[in-house]
Amino acid sequence: MTSRIYNNEHQYGGLSRFYHWTMAILFIGMMACGLIMVTLDNGTVRDATYMLHKTVGITILLLGIFRLVWIRHSKTPKPDESLETWEKLLAKWGHRVLYIVLLGMPISGLGMVYFFGNVIEYIVPLNEVGEPSFPTVLVFAYLHKFILPPAVYIVVTLHIIGVIKHVIVDKKPETLTRMIGKIER
Amino acid sequence: MWYVLLSIALAVYLGFLTHKKYKDKTATTCVSASSLIMAGLLCYPIMGVTTGLSSAKDDGQFEGFIGGINHEGLLFKTQEMELYRKVENWAEVLKSKESGEDHKHEIRVSLANEIIQEKAHGLIGKRVVVEYRYWPIPVLTQSGTSYEVTNITLAP
Numbered sequence: 001m002t003s004r005i006y007n008n009e010h011q012y013g014g015l016s017r018f019y020h021w022t023m024a025i026l027f028i029g030m031m032a033c034g035l036i037m038v039t040l041d042n043g044t045v046r047d048a049t050y051m052l053h054k055t056v057g058i059t060i061l062l063l064g065i066f067r068l069v070w071i072r073h074s075k076t077p078k079p080d081e082s083l084e085t086w087e088k089l090l091a092k093w094g095h096r097v098l099y100i101v102l103l104g105m106p107i108s109g110l111g112m113v114y115f116f117g118n119v120i121e122y123i124v125p126l127n128e129v130g131e132p133s134f135p136t137v138l139v140f141a142y143l144h145k146f147i148l149p150p151a152v153y154i155v156v157t158l159h160i161i162g163v164i165k166h167v168i169v170d171k172k173p174e175t176l177t178r179m180i181g182k183i184e185r
Numbered sequence: 186m187w188y189v190l191l192s193i194a195l196a197v198y199l200g201f202l203t204h205k206k207y208k209d210k211t212a213t214t215c216v217s218a219s220s221l222i223m224a225g226l227l228c229y230p231i232m233g234v235t236t237g238l239s240s241a242k243d244d245g246q247f248e249g250f251i252g253g254i255n256h257e258g259l260l261f262k263t264q265e266m267e268l269y270r271k272v273e274n275w276a277e278v279l280k281s282k283e284s285g286e287d288h289k290h291e292i293r294v295s296l297a298n299e300i301i302q303e304k305a306h307g308l309i310g311k312r313v314v315v316e317y318r319y320w321p322i323p324v325l326t327q328s329g330t331s332y333e334v335t336n337i338t339l340a341p
Contacts (some may be wrong), residue, residue, distance in 0.1 A: 005216070013220075015216065055226070056226070059223075062222045066218050066222075068210065069214075069215060070211070070212075073212070073215075074212075134240060142324065
C-alpha cells in the first residue's frame with residue numbers, strides 16, 4: 001500500500017519528495033549564488049544577493065532539520081536488490097555525507113556571519129551586531145568556503161552519476177522514479 | 186502583519202488536514218513547520234515591499250547604532266523594522282548633511298571602529314536619507330524620505 005506522504009518499501013512518499021527536490025533546488029541555487037555574490041561590486045545588488053543567500057541558507061537548515069525528523073519517523077525505501085554490495089555501501093555513506101554537508105553549510109555560514117559581527121537575517125534581522133571574534137570566524141569561514149564546498153561538489157556529482165548509471169546503464173529507472181512518484185507497487 | 190497571519194493560517198490548515206487524515210503528530214509537525222518555512226520564504230519579498238512602504242510614511246525620529254568590522258553603517262531602528270544603511274564615504278556624507286542636501290549613495294568603509302564611532306556621532310541632529318533594501322529584486326530600492334538622527338548607540 002502506498003500513502004501520499006509516507007515512504008514505503010518501494011517508493012518515497014510526498015513529504016520526502018518535497019524535502020528532496022525543494023532542498024536540491026535551493027541548495028544548488030545557493031551554491032551558484034555564493035559563487036556569484038563574492039564577485040559583485042559593493043552596492044545594492046551585492047547586499048540583496050547576500051541577504052538572499054543568508055535567508056535561503058537558513059531555510060535549507062530548517063528544512064534539513066525537519067527532513068531528518070521525517071527520515072527517522074518514516075521508513076526509507078529499501079535499496080534495489082540488484083545493486084552490488086559496494087554500491088549499496090556507497091549509496092548509504094553518500095547519503096550520510098550529503099546530510100552532513102546539507103546542514104553543515106548553513107550552520108557554518110551562520111557562524112561566520114554571527115562571529116563576523118554582522119546581523120543574521122531571516123525574513124527580519126534576528127540579532128543585534130555582536131562583538132566580532134576573528135579566530136572563530138576563521139574556523140567557520142574555513143569550513144564554509146574551503147572544506148565543505150568540495151565535499152558538496154563530490155557527493156552531489158556522485159549522487160547524480162549514480163542515478164544516471166542506474167537509469168541508463170543498469171536500466172533500473174525505479175531508482176529515479178521512486179523519487180518522482182511514478183512507481184507504485 | 187497579514188503575511189505572517191497568512192503563513193500561519195496556511196501552516197495550521199495543512200497541519201489540520203494532515204492530522205485529520207493520518208493522526209500522526211510527527212507528520213503533522215513536519216507538514217506544518219515545512220509549509221510555514223516555505224510560506225515565510227515566499228512571503229518575504231511581499232513583506233519587504235509592504236513594510237518598507239509603511240515605514241516610509243512614518244517620518245518619525247530614528248535611533249541608529251554602529252557595528253561590524255568592515256560592514257559599517259547605520260542601522261535605523263523603528264518599532265516595525267530595522268533599516269540598515271551602509272556608509273561609503275563618511276567625509277562626503279557629513280559634508281552633504283551639513284549643507285542640507287539629501288544623500289543617496291551607498292556606503293562602505295574599512296576604517297578602525299574608533300574612527301567610525303567618532304564620525305558617526307557627527308551625524309546626530311542631522312537628517313539622513315534611508316535607503317530601503319527590497320528583497321529579492323535589488324533594483325526595487327527606494328529612497329527619498331529623510332530622517333533626523335537623534336541618537337547613536339555604539340555596538341557592544
